[in-house]
Amino acid sequence: MRKGRLVVIGNGMVGQRFVDALRARDSDDRWRVTVLGEEPQPAYDRVRLSALFDGVGAAELNLHTPDPRVRLRLGAAVTAIDRTRRVVTTTADEHPYDALVLATGSYPFVPPIDGIGLPGVFTYRTLDDLAAIRAHARGRRRGAVIGGGLLGLEAANALRLLGLATSVVEFAPRLMPVQVDTAGGALLRRYVEELGVACRLGVATSALHPGPDGVVAQLELADGGRVDADLVVVAAGIRPRDELARAAGLPLGSRGGVLVDRAGRTADERIWAVGECAAVDGTCHGLVAPGYAMAETVADRLVGGAATVPDADTATKLKLLGVDVASFGDAHGTTPGCLDVTFTDPATRVYAKLVLSDDAQTLLGGVLVGDADAYPTLRASVGQALPAAPLALLAPAGAGTGVAALPGSTQVCSCNAVTRADLDAAIAGGAADVPALKAGTRAGTSCGSCVPMLRQLLDAAGVGQPRGLCEHFEVSRQELFDLIRVRGIRTFSSLIAEHGRGDGCDICKPVVASILASLGTGHLLDGEQASLQDTNDHFLANLQRDGSYSVVPRIPGGEITPEKLIVLGEVARDFALYTKITGAQRIDLLGARVEQLPQIWRRLVNAGFESGHAYGKALRTVKSCVGSTWCRYGVQDSVGLAIVLELRYRGLRAPHKIKAAVSGCARECAEARGKDFGIIATDAGWNLYLGGNGGFRPRHADLFATDLTTEALVRLVDRFLMYYIRTADRLQRTAAWIEAMDGGLEHLSAVIVDDSLGLCAELDAAMARHVGSYSDEWRDVLEDPARLSRFTSFVNAPEVPDPSIRFTEERGQRVPAGTRETENRQPVGLGTPRVRR
Amino acid sequence: MTGQPRGWTVVCPLTRLDPGRGVAALVDGVQVALFRTAADLFAIDNRDPVTDAYVLSRGIVGSRGGAPTVASPLHKQTYDLRTGDCLDLPGVAVRWHEVRCRAGLVEVRLRKEA
Incomplete structure (x- = not known):
């Protein structure tokens, strides 16, 4: 059978999801796929774009995994669709198709205001937009955002993080007018203003005026007010990219967007549309979840299925400027006869509203501001009988909001359309923890808001859950790592405020300190990070x-x-x-x-020494034998490789200490198999052993790969270490980590050799960042008076040495002369050993 | 000295203390561990009664239940900063001392043995 030619225009989030979904379903390999992306980068997580201003690297937003069965053309702007010849034309070439999927997304709406074209005015949609904003912000002091919706507040937070005094101008009388109601908006405004973001609501921007340098300097408002700003972001909504479809004569929705039916098909049976450019029954959606649903539907149709696009889930939950905001279902109560239950607590500053059917039996929607813990259960209950009394549902930390009470048909993960029944089946099939559920069902892999429900379902099924880290965090170290990495959290105080409770302890604080250090967030002793460190x-x-x-x-x-x-x-x-x-x-x-x-x-x-990190949960040493340079048995230069590896991984913070060794021949004088990673030379290269340790429970490392070149070896060790750092538990050495891994060494091999999780590019990038940003901690201390000031005996008597530290002499050197000396330091008896019978 | 009411000793400016961390101070010849939490100041003996080492000021500050705590950096026993009681070993405690902040300066007054 001839393969069909499938062309996808657009490589955004939904375009990528469509390709992934198709590849997952197209087991007969009936489609040959070409993807034409306009941006220079492959698909990235646009929803999390703002994390770039919080220290997250662009590589971490990447959503694209290379697939040999998919041709990806980037920087390929499509200029026309010829429906008669069935050919798509780009600026460079032509692509014939048997099926065409439009995933062209949206463009930012820029209102026609005087001065909108001035330098210093930006939109907020692409990686390039954010790079331009960051570059322009350097040396500027005031920023303004036109638009107080979801994206506008994201942009306002970004400007804040760039150090600009920020104002938001919104035409509607409240912030986030689409998602929240008047009371919720008022509370949101209080939160936002307390963060120093000025809000000008219920007023339009009438003009932008330049300063003497020609760059934007001031906004003029319709009420005559003025807002000074030398950087302006326009976030006034989005419009579907439907120009190609329009030019090709395809029918559009009344408010734009390519008109499609519930199958995702346009008026041309060979052309489909998904995501923000598509108007399902005439309505476009600017959220990713409905787009993903369309992507799955069209993928199913292209392999002969009969899926239909479900009603769009427009539920939103986000933490904006540190404030939880959630909105779901009929949030504005537009259903005839519906009832509102509202809950306002001025003390804890929480606002919640539930919209119920006229008989108060069915949940229709709601709004939560300040505390959105109940969101996952509530969203999943829309359209169903209330799982508990309204007040119980809204009570903080949701007693009675258990997902276990919900029927099997309830969609728990709406991003990936996973129902409670799907999850129950996965648990019955052996999924024993959240990562296994995620891998088996894809639930919780997009926005992550349903992860707490996954945990509840596991609990309800009586599946033993790994306990939380300590009384302050209910999540594991791995989950904390992901939270910190993905959300771009950079301080313990914001982490514990958002995801924990209490003040922390000697368990969670060093864990967070280690995670922050692994992510390369500056010197250990700077700012709040200093207080998290163990004394070492x-x-x-x-x-x-x-x-x-x-x-x-x-x-x-x-x-x-x-x-x-x-x-x-x-x-x-x-x-x-x-x-x-x-x-x-x-x-x-x-x-x-x-x-x-x-x-x-x-x-x-x-004298040229640097820290050996003997005090840290970090790489200690890479031990070596003398190797082929001198040894008459050596077959490779073990010392040279050990030095390369030690310098590469020095300073790398990890869940536990990491030890390594390189032996120059099979005689193994460096004892490499007793190390976390050990390398033994062969005639052809290097053998790599992983997961050994000495200590309380000695274990030999297992052979992982043979006859590697130095380059291939380094790449594997890079990935091994980074994957360990990301996923191991606190104080778990690599041996225990591999043992606890589902699938053990084989799984590890699949991940770091075959890239089964599509993680390798990220792991490689993370290690490159570590290597590039290494600097000697001790040199950095010596150069900084603030860091040096911590090294004092007594805060009020720095000239007095600690009188409790006293020494005595033993075998020609000083040793501690503590009070324990007499009881512990007994002479070593040199007698006849007794044999126990 | 015993029996004499001891006075307040100025130790350092408040700004010298980082929230969530301790320092050692020498007050009337006694090693005191001084802590600043988000909301409060605490002072206890610097001596770790389990090991005899003068190290409590270098422990990690935190909370257990509602109690503000420090964990010994040597073997991690945790002490209630308000009372000096060890929360892990019944019957073990360190002395706590009075501490206050006046005009931006931290002052400590030793408590006599109980």
Whole structure:
């Protein structure tokens, strides 16, 4: 059978989802797919665009996974559709089709106001838009956003994060007029204004005026008011990109958009439309969930199915400027005879409204501002009998809002159309945790708002859940990592305010500190991050039993010049430090007081040493044997590789310490199989072993890959470490992590070799960021008086050394002379060993 | 000294203390661990009674239930900052001391042994 030629115009979120859905269904391989994307980048998560201003990299928004069966042409603007010849023309070439899918999306509506074309005025839709805004914001002080809807508030937050004093001008009398009602809007405004964003509501912008440099400087409002702004974002709504369809003579909706039926088909049976450009029964939707539903429907139709587009779910939940806002179903109560139940708590500043049917039995919709915990259950209950009394549903932390009470047909994940029955089946089939449910059903993989319900369903089914981290967070370390990474959270206080409770503890704080460090958010001791660190990370040294600290400079691969060895000896002598060679081929200097640490490190840094991270949950060392340079048995340069690896991964923060080693031949003198990752030379390259450790429960690492080139080896180790950092539990070494993994080493291989989760590009990018941003923590401390000021004995007597740290002498060196000395330091008996019978 | 009412000792400006972190101070020859939380100031002995090391000021500050806490950096026993009681080991406690902020300065007054 000849393959059909399928052309997709547009590689946005919905276009990509359509291709993924088609590929998943097209098991007979009946379609050959060409995707034409106008933007220079492949599909990315436009919904989370604003995270770019919160420190998230563009690579993390990527939604595209390469597929050899899909030809992707980027920067390919389509100029015409010839329906007679069945050919799509771009600026460069032509693409014949048997089926054509329009996924052209929307463009930002820019109102025709005087001065709207001035430099300094931007829209807010693409990666390029955000790059331009960021570039223009440099050195500017005031920003304004025209439009106080969902996107306008996102943009306002972005300007705030760029350091601009920000105003929002909205023509409607309230913020987010589409989603919230008057009372909810009033509360939202209070929250937003407290964050320093000025709101001008119920007034139109009549003109923009330039300053002397020709760049926009002021907004003129219809009521005569003025707002100063040298950067303006227009977020006044979107319009469907229907110009190609219009030119091709396809019928449009009355308010624009390519008219399609419930199958997603246009008036031309070979042409389909999905997402924001499509008007299903005449109505366009600017949200991603209805777009995904259309994508799934059309994919099904193209492989012979009979799916239809469901009624659009326009429910919205978001955290805007730190405020929870949710709106679902008939939020404005337009159903005839409907009843409102409202709940306002001025103390906790929560507003909630439920819209009920005229008999008060069926939930029709609602609005939540300030606390949206009840949203997942409420949204899933729209159109059904109330699962509990209205007030119980709205009560904070939702007693009585359990998903377990809902019928099987209830859609729990509306982004991916997963019902409660689907999830129950997955649980019965062995899905034992949230990641397994996500992988098995796709529930919770888009907006994530239903994840709490997934957990409830697992609980209801009696499936043992991994306990939360501690009393302050109900989520695991992995979930925390994702929250922080995906939401772009950068401080513990905002994390615990939004996703936890209480003030934290010695369990969750170091976990968050480690996650922030893994994500590369600046020096450990800056700002609030300093307070999260365990004392070792706080003083960048290892606390000893007497309150003194030890110093371990990095000696990569265990190779050290005589000059550096002499410096270590001199420093140890001058500060009277106890000196011992460690098991990791480096030298430990013990007995330093807090205020001595900077003095010691100034000497070490000047001599070219840097932190060895012996104090951190981080890469410790890459141990090596002497290798082929000297050894008559060695087949590869193990020292050279060990140094390359140690320098590559130095400073990498992880759930637990990471140890490594490289042996130059199969005699294995470096004991590489006792390490998290161990490498043993072969005649043809390197063998890689993963998941070993010494310690309490020794375990040999397992052979993972053989005869690798150095380049291939480094790539695998990069991915192994980054995947470990992202998904392991707190204080879980790699061995336990692999053991706990569903599918174990095979799964790990699928993820980091075959890219089964489509994660590799992200993992590679994350490691590249780490390598590129490494800087020696101790040098950074020495150069900064604020960081140095932490290294004092007593806040009111910095010149007084801690009198409790005292020493005695043993075998020619100083050792602690604590009160325990007498009870613990007993002479070593040299007698005849007794044999137990 | 015993029996004499001790006075308030000015220790440092409030700005010298980071919220959620402790410092050590020397008050009338006694090592005091001084903590600033989001809303409050606390002072307890700096000595960790389990190990005899003077390290409590370097522990991680947090909360357990509603109680503000610090965890010993050596073996992680947790102490209630308000009372000095160890929440993990019955019968173990450290002394707590009075602390206040006046005109931007943190002041400590030692409490006599109970």
